[in-house]
Amino acid sequence: MSNSEQRMTTETALDLLTNQQRQQILRRVADTPDGTTVDQLTQHLRGADSLQPGGNSSVEHRGIELHHVHLPKLQDANVIEYDTSQGTVHQGREFQQVLDLLKAIDNHRENISPSVS
Secondary structure (H helix, E strand, C coil): CHHHHCCHHHHHHHHHCCCHHHHHHHHHHHCCCCCCEEHHHHHHHHHHHHHHCCCHHHHHHHHHHHHHHHHHHHHHHHCCCEEECEEEEEECCCHHHHHHHHHHHHHHHHHHHCCCC
């Protein structure tokens, strides 16, 4: 198998999923199979931030992180295809593998959460 055909390691996928903002990006891209725009992602993340205590205070910072950290990191791992000139994001070659791991983590969290009586 050549380097271009090697699959992502579990460690790399887990590293990508350590950041909650990247998890939200993956969920949004999964919900938009025809792709999404960076503006739509920013709005989605802004909505997710409003659910977090003190989340709106860092909206501008999160937008900068989106453009300069999270999207490039996901693109470098072939999880997304990020077209900076068009401002679009599509699923990449490794997208489904990382999304499946995220779903497994989410299912695990649901199964171990204490039930509310």
